[in-house]
Amino acid sequence: MGEEQIEAYLDQGLLASQALHGRPVLSICIAWLHQATAIPLLYCGLLLNAAFYAVLVLAFVATVSARWQPDATPDWDLQASSASAV
Numbered sequence: 001m002g003e004e005q006i007e008a009y010l011d012q013g014l015l016a017s018q019a020l021h022g023r024p025v026l027s028i029c030i031a032w033l034h035q036a037t038a039i040p041l042l043y044c045g046l047l048l049n050a051a052f053y054a055v056l057v058l059a060f061v062a063t064v065s066a067r068w069q070p071d072a073t074p075d076w077d078l079q080a081s082s083a084s085a086v
Contacts, residue, residue: 006041026048029048031048074082
């Protein structure tokens with residue numbers, strides 16, 4: 001993804017951006033953020049990437065913490081299965 005794809009969307013619209021790349025979702029999000037805030041395109045891209053990574057990390061932490069709750073017994077707990085076999 002390059003700046004030319006974002007510029008194509010800003011200048012000529014969705015079809016021009018799709019001509020350069022089949023699914024220009026991130027480019028469109030960067031362009032919308034740029035239009036809404038007047039932040040330079042580079043910083044809009046960095047800001048969106050940081051936000052996406054933050055959401056990814058929060059989802060991972062929530063998943064892991066929900067899995068390791070004291071009341072949840074994992075199916076693959078080797079100690080519990082070996083203790084019951086004895």
